[in-house]
Amino acid sequence: MNLGANLKTTITAKSACGQYFYDDSIASAAFFEERNNIGIDIKKQTLDSYTGSLGELEHEVIHAIQQKESQSMPIELREYEAYIAGANVDYLQENPEVIKMLFQHMVGGSVSSWYQEEGTRPKWDNPIFFLKNIDKLPVDSLTEIERKFNEEERIKELRESFKG
Numbered sequence: 001m002n003l004g005a006n007l008k009t010t011i012t013a014k015s016a017c018g019q020y021f022y023d024d025s026i027a028s029a030a031f032f033e034e035r036n037n038i039g040i041d042i043k044k045q046t047l048d049s050y051t052g053s054l055g056e057l058e059h060e061v062i063h064a065i066q067q068k069e070s071q072s073m074p075i076e077l078r079e080y081e082a083y084i085a086g087a088n089v090d091y092l093q094e095n096p097e098v099i100k101m102l103f104q105h106m107v108g109g110s111v112s113s114w115y116q117e118e119g120t121r122p123k124w125d126n127p128i129f130f131l132k133n134i135d136k137l138p139v140d141s142l143t144e145i146e147r148k149f150n151e152e153e154r155i156k157e158l159r160e161s162f163k164g
């Protein structure tokens, strides 16, 4: 499969990407839609750093494919797909606490930076939105989940108010 030729995506060092990686220093790599370019530094110093870099490259190549093949895909799904592709599903099943981290810090982190860069806000503000609109769970199965979620939120708020 001649992926590179079909995508026509260029890959350049981060230092060749202008101000982006200086302004947004936490980003280790990025796909720039407007110029179909991936900015990344492939670190070959150790096996771990090389493996890590290839994982980052995989993530950004997935964004390049999404941009070409499924432009209407929302950012939430784009990030989920790009992160889950590089995830070790067996490891996640054995360590369910890591799943929360994957969603909060990785998918969640990338999605929030995207909204920040776009200067817009997401149309969701809680997990129920995804169960309803993305997973399309039947409404009657949502009532109980929604009730539990609201209850947990109320408990959290109460806890916070006692702390303060």
Ligand SMILES: [Zn+2]
Residues within 6 Å of the ligand: 059, 063, 078, 079, 082, 110
């Ligand atoms: Zn991403």
